Amino acid sequence: MKHLDEYRDAELVHKLSQQLQDTVSREWTIMEICGGQTHSIMKYNLTEFLPDKIRLVHGPGCPVCVTPLEIIDKAIRIAQREEVIFTSFGDMLRVPGSEKDLLSVKAEGGDVRIIYSPLDALKIAHENPGREIVFFAIGFETTAPANALAVKEAKRRGISNFSILSSHVLVPPAMEAILSSPSNQIQGFLAAGHVCTVMGYEEYIPIAQKYKVPIVVTGFEPVDIMQGIYMVTKQLEEGKHEVGNAYGRVVTREGNKAARELLRTVFRVSDMKWRGIGEIPSSGFSLSEDYSVYDAEAKFDVGDIIQKESPLCIAGEVLQGVKTPDACSAFGDQCRPEHPLGAPMVSSEGACSAYYRFKKSGLV
């Protein structure tokens, strides 16, 4: 497949692997931020190509994994309402709330539908004027513009039976939260290529300087990821801490101006809770005042739901790379892929789920 196969080229991966071997002289811990990158690393088992001295830590960049428990519970409460058609991306349906997940709500008769674009939800709203259509708007800066567009469209077309349950999170504040933690072990970052497609990479420059960490904007194919790791390692070895771009075919310094403008119009930056990490100041998007009537939390009065995570779950420490999943007392016992306590056990690339499968197989 054109524009894809060249970035899955075995020879190039091997060449980069050799370059890394030749470059690295001591142990380094690098975090890939994005869940999509983690997925690729698992899918191609890229750790096979890394020197033993490079340790990769899977970051909190899977929107499914970091959506807080109380938002899931709010989603469940809303989806159970008779008048509501609850729409969501597929992989949110199996994320456990404090009592059940959205798949169970569907099995109990709730009208829960998987969609592939927020504009599909708007279409359903237009076609069902007697129902209330709620879209579970989660994601990082990558998905936020499409969600913003749906809300803007709803306003423009005067569609009032549409609202979003918003849980948007932002990458740079999460990086800062990790870096400023006393237990931080991360020495370099692969920044999320698609987030930077929208936002550019200017906002990472002060972070790299303040915390003295190299940050390299990285894509998602094996060659991209190997290239990103090589560029971070090279800087680490040379004692540099700059922002590099290994995804130049897509990402520019200033990003997508139209998308950023759209985000500024529809959303405002707000404090946000992250599952397993806690509240991070200015780390999310909420609807701006002009669009607040599209806020499902207010519309269905679920603002009072506050939930604590399972006390056994150490997802937060896992997501920050402080602990490995098998350090958890619930791992493989109370918490398994078919019965997850925390989000990293839900999606197949979640750190706990991946660890569980590889450990079970005895191949690692």
Add this chain to the structure above:
Amino acid sequence: MDFQLNCPIPISQYPVITMAHGSGGLLSHQLIDKMFRPLFDNRLLDEGHDGAVIEFATGRIAFTTDSFVVNPIFFPGGNIGNLAVNGTVNDLACCGARPMYLSVGMILEEGLPVEDLWKICLSMQDAARKAGVIIVTGDTKVVEKGHGDKIYINTSGIGVIPEGVNINPSSPREGDVIIINGQIGDHGVAILSAREGLGFETGITSDTTALNGLVEQILKETIEISVLRDPTRGGVATTLNEISTSAGAGIVLEENSLPVSPEVRGACEVLGLDPLYIANEGKILVIVPADLAGNVLNTMKQHPAGADSAIIGRVTSEHPGIVRMITSIGSSRVIDMLTGDQLPRIC
């Protein structure tokens, strides 16, 4: 498929299925006499007993059943009717049997257009003819609107196993070679693309087809076949995991050898799905001793249902119960069973 033939039940009279069609009364008989009997026409069905009485020579028979609940009922490349016939035919063929007789149980939802039922039955007739099987008994029930999803079909089937053939899922041995008869993932992606609201169109059609002709040719080449399995729900990954577990053997797949069409690959990239876990309805995994693999592969390639056949992996005594894949870049990863359905990923 030729839909030129008109439904014999006048639309003006009964445009949709009503509860009366399942009452056992006149309307039930009209369905049987004007639709099922003429389409599935054969001596055993015509006898009109409560069941078909079949004479068998001594020997072994295979017996299987499958229920079909697909949504939408019409999709690119087929519909629930030929799917229901082919599915049971293929399960029999995977037992090494020559499929012969089918039963058809239909659960119709009140309100199903009679014209749709007619089209579905026409395609069942066509699929049965192509597979060389006859439909010898059946049953129809109607449920109230909202208590079903248009139409559900159960088919059961009986086939005769030729002398000497012994296909046993626990029999693969170290070094056996795994062959598939063509590109994977077509059926699942065709269904996805046909579903309402997905909003993307592909030229992909379901691969639904009967495989008994292909299996017959393979068994003519050799009866030393370890396993025949059709990787339907859960796709190739799930079926190979089942084989690996029941045989207590390991399996190694080669990603570069897996036949996947560019259209299916593209759709899967966009949706975040893995073709290895996507359903097929016209594919078969053939596991044979290595020394026979070349001949079996050639035989398969000469059959229309096996033109794109390829060797995709082998059986190993290492890592029993585990399916492993050598990726396109030369690394290795575990291909395990999914907890539930594959869900499209957000990122």
